[in-house]
Amino acid sequence: MASRLHRVARSGRCESRTREGRTTSRVRRRLACVTVLSLSALLVACQTMEEVSRIYLRATPEGRKLLAKWDRYAELADVLKKYHDDGDLGERDVLAVLKAAGVVPARAAGRPGAPGPPPPEAAQLAAGRNAWGWPLKAGVVSSEYGRRAARPHHGIDIAADTGEPIYAAAAGDVIYSDNKMSGYGNVIILKHDDKTTSLYAHARRLGVRRGQRVARGAPIADVGSTGRSTGPHLHFEIRVADAAVNPRSVLPKSRF
Ligand SMILES: [Zn+2]
Numbered sequence: 001m002a003s004r005l006h007r008v009a010r011s012g013r014c015e016s017r018t019r020e021g022r023t024t025s026r027v028r029r030r031l032a033c034v035t036v037l038s039l040s041a042l043l044v045a046c047q048t049m050e051e052v053s054r055i056y057l058r059a060t061p062e063g064r065k066l067l068a069k070w071d072r073y074a075e076l077a078d079v080l081k082k083y084h085d086d087g088d089l090g091e092r093d094v095l096a097v098l099k100a101a102g103v104v105p106a107r108a109a110g111r112p113g114a115p116g117p118p119p120p121e122a123a124q125l126a127a128g129r130n131a132w133g134w135p136l137k138a139g140v141v142s143s144e145y146g147r148r149a150a151r152p153h154h155g156i157d158i159a160a161d162t163g164e165p166i167y168a169a170a171a172g173d174v175i176y177s178d179n180k181m182s183g184y185g186n187v188i189i190l191k192h193d194d195k196t197t198s199l200y201a202h203a204r205r206l207g208v209r210r211g212q213r214v215a216r217g218a219p220i221a222d223v224g225s226t227g228r229s230t231g232p233h234l235h236f237e238i239r240v241a242d243a244a245v246n247p248r249s250v251l252p253k254s255r256f
Contacts, residue, residue: 069138073160080140080159083231085202088151090182094199095242097189101175103197104242132250133217135169135200135236136160142233145246154244155199155237162204162232165219169198169238169251174212174220184235185227188220201235202227 057063073080098104136158143157172190175197179186186203204224214220225232238245 066137073138073140077140080231081142083159083225083229083233084143084157085153085183085235086228086230087183089154089184089201089228089235091154093181093184094154094189094237097176097181098197098239098242101189101191101197103175103191103195103239131216132170132238132252133167134251134254135166135198136164136223136234137167138164139234145244145248152244154239155201155235156247157233157235159231159233160223162223162225164223166200166203166221166223166234168214168216168218168220169236169247171216172198172214174208174210174214177206177208177210179226183228185229186221186224187227190214190220195241197237197239199235199237199239201237202229202233204232 054067057067095104139158139160141156142159143153145156146153166188168190170190170192172192174188175191176187176189181187184199184201186206187199187201188203188206188208189197189199191197200221202224203221203226205222206220207222208214208218208220223232223234229235236247238247238250
């Protein structure tokens with residue numbers, strides 16, 4: 001009797017285990033199915049977002065012009081990618097301007113090439129991700145932030161047509177609008193808080209003067225090729241004190 005009970009108990013456990021096994025594999029199959037469907041939906045959504053932005057832009061004449069520009073730049077990307085800085089830009093000159101504006105402590109300025117503090121995290125920037133916008137409405141990134149030919153590149157180069165408006169990436173005060181910095185050509189520096197600045201170089205024309213206050217998105221200059229440059233482009237920097245930050249870590253995601 002004891003052994004019969006034992007057998008029944010054991011077979012009950014087996015049945016229960018088999019049922020659990022079936023249930024588990026059914027759940028796994030459903031999970032896999034849901035995952036595949038979710039990934040497909042995400043892919044479709046991404047394409048749809050691009051389409052939605054295109055539909056939105058097609059609704060106005062300005063939007064249609066911008067779309068046409070995006071498409072033309074995409075076709076000319078191989079040519080535009082040849083337009084960037086031509087050699088070193090005057091790091092010492094930038095630090096002198098930032099020091100004069102009180103953005104860089106006196107002891108940190110005037111030592112170009114010296115190891116500085118590590119670049120701050122994007123989250124540390126006072127303006128915050130939502131407060132920044134791209135300085136051009138269309139273009140092709142021809143040189144990323146980082147090292148270029150074994151030298152540091154403190155900004156990002158965006159090639160575009162000569163004369164295209166350059167916009168303030170965030171609200172700020174103009175602390176420099178001139179052409180006396182080595183290699184930068186016509187350049188503007190905006191101060192956004194007591195330590196954050198942005199810089200716009202190689203402009204054909206400067207549209208604001210030192211001391212002016214500008215809103216985010218205000219036109220401040222035109223794209224050009226002044227200074228050390230291989231063709232029309234904007235060299236754009238964001239700094240916290242003297243440390244350059246990768247603009248892509250601060251700006252919203254962009255199609256260029
Ligand atoms: Zn550059």
